[in-house]
Amino acid sequence: MTELIEKQEEILEQLWISKNEKNKNSVTYEVLGVSKHSEEISSLQKEGLINLDDEKVWLTEEGDRKGEKVVRRHRLAERLLVDVIDVSGKEIHDTACKLEHYLKEGIEDKVCTLLGHPKTCPHGNKIPPGACCNVDVKVGDKYVVPLSSLKFGQKGKIVFISGISDKNLQSLASMGILPGAKIVVKQTFPSYLFGIGNSEFAVDKTVADAVYVRIEKD
Amino acid sequence: MHNKIKVLLVGNPNVGKSALFNALTGKYVAVSNYPGTTVEFTQGEVQYKGNSIEIIDTPGMYSMLPISEEEKVARNLILQGNPDWIVNVVDAKNLERMLPLTFQLIETGIPVILVLNMMDEAKRMGLEIDCEKLSQILGLPVIKTVSIKKIGVKDILNLIINAPYTYKPNSIKYDNEIEQEIEKLINFIKGDYKISKRLLSILLLQKDEEISDLVKVNENEDIIDVANTSRRKLEEVFRVSLDYMIALKRQLVAGEIVQKIFKKVAKEKESKVVSFISAITIHRIWGYPILFLVLYFGLYKFVGQFGAGTLVDFIETNIFEEWLLSGLTNLIEEGIKNDNIKELLIRDYGVITLGLKYAIAIILPIVTTFFLFFSILEDSGYLPRLAFLLDRVFKKIGLTGKAVIPLVLGFGCDTMATMVTRTLNTKKERVIATILLSLAVPCSAQLGVMLAVLSTSSTLLAIWVFILVLIFFIVGYFSKYFIRGEKTIFFVEIPPVRIPKLSNIIIKTYTRLVWYFKEVLPLFIYASLLIWVGRITGIFDLLLKIIAYPLQFIGLPYESAKVFLFGFFRRDYGAAGLYDLHKQGVFNNNQLLILSVMLTLFLPCIAQFIMTVKERGLKMGISIALFVTVFSILTGYLLHLIINVFLGISL
Structure with a gap:
């Protein structure tokens, strides 16, 4: 199968959302902003991803699967931008639109794992699960999540720290709160309490949100 | 008559520095279980086998790049105090977390003695440390102590009066790119300082203001620009802050060393009462x-x-x-x-x-x-x-x-x-x-x-x-x-609960x-x-x-x-x-x-x-x-x- 160009992916995305989240199976050319005879439409049709008539377009079964992937990538991209890279506002959507096209299969699942298999995008829309999500649930593979989302007794290794100032980063580092450090969560209220080695540290939510941990199962 | 020997006690907060100070000098200084209650330093003197030894207890510090006021006080004592010895006190059971400071103290070029304190607590937790091996790896004298019981304290004094210091401490090697920039700066520094040019260079790279002011006096003004260019260059290569890179490296080496020298032995039973108090005093409800x-x-x-x-x-x-x-x-x-x-x-x-x-x-x-x-x-x-x-x-x-x-x-x-x-x-x-x-x-x-x-x-x-x-x-x-x-x-x-x-x-x-x-x-x-x-x-x-x-x-x-x-x-x-x-x-x-x-x-x-x-x-x-x-x-x-x-x- 040929690589879909960006515009085609956008159309698939729009059709998938319309069908699966708005209960509208077909979308008119006008809404899509393309003409029936445009290159995108005809090549989508040629690949068997869409069916069409004179006014509107709808997804084939394969098109639906493909569309789901595109939506998944877009929403994962948004999560990545918000959670890890710390982007906000309009930037999220615009950058995610570009980024989604680079998250090919394989990379997409790695991003999903890094983010801890999130269920929703920052806007609250559902992220369609990928293969990695199901595997993880069964095998109990690695997750990377902020310390703040760990539960009592969970163990992990710090992977990275982001979202706090360099000065604060440095003070955490000098106390031994650094990537590579193994932690175990001892309390999550009123603040976060965790152990590193034979020491215990208390941090607030801001710090707990900034410290990303790969969960380790016993 | 010997000259007075000047000794600094340096270490993280809550490792028993003050207790060691008491044990060494017999004088009292606040032994507190909370970082931040001693912002000033304490000075005492001890006569030992005909030697007059001046001992200074510094506030707790985590690194040579000071963040808090206490750390500034402590670092200034190292930089300006002209110490003959640095006694680096560490909590033996948390050695891995404390070695990064030891590396930095080694970098000062001042003779360092590593004191593994709270050996009793470490033992209770089932940790045994191969001191000779640690001494060999670091190139430092290593002494085990339990300062509140005055165990091992005489060993420190004996070592101090039996100078000269024959150890050759091993400085940590950073990534090649960083080493190159350090080298460049070392060659740039012409003046005479109380701490090594290597540490000065590292701190200059880390944009330390006090150090910048210090070298500005004696050095070519360009040195600050050179350091800043180097820093920018390195941060471009590593894509993270240089301080972070350096901290990571130190922690990594600390982890490797600890692997080699820790022996786990059977854990003694922890006092149930103490661990109960430890837990309940921070319980979410109780x-x-x-x-x-x-x-x-x-x-x-x-x-x-x-x-x-x-x-x-x-x-x-x-x-x-x-x-x-x-x-x-x-x-x-x-x-x-x-x-x-x-x-x-x-x-x-x-x-x-x-x-x-x-x-x-x-x-x-x-x-x-x-x-x-x-x-x-x-x-x-x-x-x-x-x-x-x-x-x-x-x-x-x-x-x-x-x-x-x-x-x-x-x-x-x-x-x-x-x-x-x-x-x-x-x-x-x-x-x-x-x-x-x-x-x-x-x-x-x-x-x-x-x-x-x-x-x-x-x-x-x-x-x-x-x-x-x-x-x-x-x-x-x-x-x-x-x-x-x-x-x-x-x-x-959060330190462990201790019975006062x-x-x-x-x-x-x-x-x-x-x-x-x-x-x-x-x-x-x-x-x-x-x-x-x-x-x-x-x-x-x-x-x-x-x-x-x-x-x-x-x-x-x-x-x-x-x-x-x-x-x-x-x-x-x-x-x-x-x-x-x-x-x-x-x-x-x-x-x-x-x-x-x-x-x-x-x-x-x-x-x-x-x-x-x-x-x-x-x-x-x-x-x-x-x-x-x-x-x-x-x-x-x-x-x-x-x-x-x-x-x-x-x-």
Whole structure:
């Protein structure tokens, strides 16, 4: 199968959302902003991803699967931008639109794992699960999540720290709160309490949100 | 005769430096279980086998790139103090976390001895350390100690006097790219410094301002630019901050070393009681009732009722009045003819009758009981637990859990507490904490007297507490928005619960009392002298009239002006005055409440004002004093309106 160009992916995305989240199976050319005879439409049709008539377009079964992937990538991209890279506002959507096209299969699942298999995008829309999500649930593979989302007794290794100032980063580092450090969560209220080695540290939510941990199962 | 050997004790907070200092010198220094209670350093001397050794205990530091005020003090002692030796004290059971500082101390080029302290605790946890191997890897002498039991202490002294230092410490190697830039800077440095060019270069790369200023004097000015270019270059390569890269590398090497030298042996059973206390004092639910009980029994029962009630009564009536004062009064009445001198010494406002009496009979027992209480909190490791429990609440008023230290200490002495605010992370926190200390945190003397005065009616006491708590949070809440500054984060190490040692508690309380009295007693005497001068010249009565005039609008009697005038010297002096007047039955309950609230809020004592100016600057100091005065008067007026005019009740 040929690589879909960006515009085609956008159309698939729009059709998938319309069908699966708005209960509208077909979308008119006008809404899509393309003409029936445009290159995108005809090549989508040629690949068997869409069916069409004179006014509107709808997804084939394969098109639906493909569309789901595109939506998944877009929403994962948004999560990545918000959670890890710390982007906000309009930037999220615009950058995610570009980024989604680079998250090919394989990379997409790695991003999903890094983010801890999130269920929703920052806007609250559902992220369609990928293969990695199901595997993880069964095998109990690695997750990377902020310390703040760990539960009592969970163990992990710090992977990275982001979202706090360099000065604060440095003070955490000098106390031994650094990537590579193994932690175990001892309390999550009123603040976060965790152990590193034979020491215990208390941090607030801001710090707990900034410290990303790969969960380790016993 | 040998020259004096100068030794610095350096290490993370809470590793037993101070205990080691005590063991080495036999002198006392506060052994605390909370980072941030010692901002100054302590110096002692020991004679050992004909050598004179000067030992300096530095505040806890985590790295050579200082962040907190304590770390700055510690680093300056290393950079400027000309030490012959650095004794790097580490907590043996947390060696991995502490080695990064050891690496940095090695980088200074000053001879380092690594002291693995708290070996008993490590052993209990089932850790054995291969000292010889560690010594070999680091190229340092390594000594095991249990400093509170003085085990291994002589080994350190023996090593120090048996110089020369024949060890060749192994410096850590960073990534090649970093090493190249370090090399470049080393070649650039021409001057002579007390620490190695390597460490200077690393700190220059890390953009350390003090070091930049230091080298600017002797070096080609370009050096700063060269360092900055190098830093930018490296950060482009690694895509993270250089400090972070370096910290990571140090931690990585520490981890590798620890792998090689740790042997796990069977764990001894942890004391069930201690681990239970450790857990329950920070429990999400039980932590709070315990916090309440600690404050209730510690502050209210022990300091308030026992210290300010029982002890004050006993000392004041039995010792001071019956025994000391009656004898002295007779002696002076008969021996001295001059009325003015009698007045100066023994009349109503005399140095002995007022100054000494307040200081010794009223303030001393209260402050002593408070410092006993605080020392127990400190040594048991409860303070950081308190910080953990209260962080969420304190965030609402623009502070973090860390602020519990100065704020709780404020219940002992606001002046001391104002000094300790410098351990807070940001300027905003320091300002807010200073305001709250000036306004709504009564010091122990004041608290004790207020509790004693108001204890006649539990309603009065409850209202007084309620109003103060309310003001504390309202003012804190608004300060959060009005005082600009960066947002702050909270992180603190929670040490294990330790059973305080009685001897430590007593000596620590004693040293604090000495500090307190050096500051307080002269002020009390000066106050008496000033009042005496004021009285014989008539200024005192004039001032009373001036102060009493606005007070009548708040429904307060003429005598209350005295309390405010005294309170200007020290709040506790004023409070003690209130106590005296109250015993004479001058006030009704309404007046008593209004006066108590106003006096608690009122202008800080001169010492605290001076401390505020010293710590926060003249402008801020005056602003805070003005704010506090106006706020106090307005609150008094408002209370008067509510109680006397609007509600028209008598409490």
